Amino acid sequence: MHRWRVLAVALGVACSVVLAEAGGSFYGLTPGGLREVKGKIVEYDLPTPRYPHDPAAASDGSIWVTVMGGDKLARFDPGTGKWTEFPLAPNTRPHGLAIDAGGRVWFTANGGGYLGRLDPRSGEIKAYALPSGGDPHTPVIAPDGAIWGTVQVGNRIVRVDPATGEAREYAVPSAGARPYGITLDRHGRVWFCEFGRAHLGRLDPRTGTLDELATPTRNSRPRRMATAPDGAIWFTEYGVDRIGRLDPDSGRMQEWKMPSNPSGPYAVNVDAAGRVWVSEFSADTVARFDPKTGRFRVVKLPHAGSGVRKMTLDAGGRLWYLGSHNGKLGVLE
Numbered sequence: 001m002h003r004w005r006v007l008a009v010a011l012g013v014a015c016s017v018v019l020a021e022a023g024g025s026f027y028g029l030t031p032g033g034l035r036e037v038k039g040k041i042v043e044y045d046l047p048t049p050r051y052p053h054d055p056a057a058a059s060d061g062s063i064w065v066t067v068m069g070g071d072k073l074a075r076f077d078p079g080t081g082k083w084t085e086f087p088l089a090p091n092t093r094p095h096g097l098a099i100d101a102g103g104r105v106w107f108t109a110n111g112g113g114y115l116g117r118l119d120p121r122s123g124e125i126k127a128y129a130l131p132s133g134g135d136p137h138t139p140v141i142a143p144d145g146a147i148w149g150t151v152q153v154g155n156r157i158v159r160v161d162p163a164t165g166e167a168r169e170y171a172v173p174s175a176g177a178r179p180y181g182i183t184l185d186r187h188g189r190v191w192f193c194e195f196g197r198a199h200l201g202r203l204d205p206r207t208g209t210l211d212e213l214a215t216p217t218r219n220s221r222p223r224r225m226a227t228a229p230d231g232a233i234w235f236t237e238y239g240v241d242r243i244g245r246l247d248p249d250s251g252r253m254q255e256w257k258m259p260s261n262p263s264g265p266y267a268v269n270v271d272a273a274g275r276v277w278v279s280e281f282s283a284d285t286v287a288r289f290d291p292k293t294g295r296f297r298v299v300k301l302p303h304a305g306s307g308v309r310k311m312t313l314d315a316g317g318r319l320w321y322l323g324s325h326n327g328k329l330g331v332l333e
Helices: none
Strands: 005-008 041-045 052-057 063-067 072-077 082-087 094-099 105-109 114-118 125-129 136-141 147-151 156-160 167-171 179-184 190-194 199-204 209-214 222-227 233-237 242-246 253-257 265-270 276-280 285-290 295-300 308-313 319-323 328-332
Touching: 052 094, 052 319, 063 094, 072 094, 094 136, 105 136, 114 136, 136 179, 147 179, 156 179, 179 222, 179 233, 190 222, 199 222, 233 265, 242 265, 265 308, 276 308
Parallel strands: 052 308, 222 265
Antiparallel strands: 005 209, 041 328, 052 063, 063 072, 072 082, 094 105, 105 114, 114 125, 136 147, 147 156, 156 167, 179 190, 190 199, 199 209, 222 233, 233 242, 242 253, 265 276, 276 285, 285 295, 308 319, 319 328
């Protein structure tokens, strides 16, 4: 049994929550699950290969990416192979993104201290300033339409209400926590990785209470997380080459050693079949873990030093990854 430690109350009024169903990515699209994974990889060059960071699959089949070093958002059409770029203001440094039910693209302006929303039809960009500014990192979309995000160096969790434009902040009181990856559970609670402290954090929007739970292994440096169809939360442990599974109701965690050494597990996604996909940053591989068998399958990426920090699963179950170091968007089938 793990012992929860209650730490903080939100800097604002607690908000109502719509219960989230288990599964889904909370990035605007419920991922599919391929029946057979052949291990085939196809890569596409970005038009502006200046430190691209995160990809996200849209319901129309397109793939969106942030170009952090180029201050752009880019849309890729897999059917035509065409790219469309949307320039942002200088020093925006877009980092993470998610696509809402209306097809609008939400992104974190890591250099600008706000959450942005792009309407691809009109090209209009709207900025939602965070009260304390900072370095917004990774966003997710709740079932009620609210946008939740981490602020890594600023040590906060934020919520933006698209209907009112109101932004609320929740302080993470532990110094050096560095909130990083984020997801939601079936009860609407917000979970996040504390990259700097080997802890997972949980925020209950109903009460504004923030709790922390230590990972089983010290120096784990949890980085990204994803919610599985059965309600479990999977997270990468970058510092100790492991992946972890959390039962969000009991707080119980399990760990598995990654197949490569060194591995550097970074991005994590869970498909409709409950299989866990992990990028091994240090090994230039993508590893698929089947919890039913406890076995990994490893696919080597075409290029050394790809730098895969984030991946996304489309509605058909194909895994898309983005090489931040080589400027390539890849798909694994």
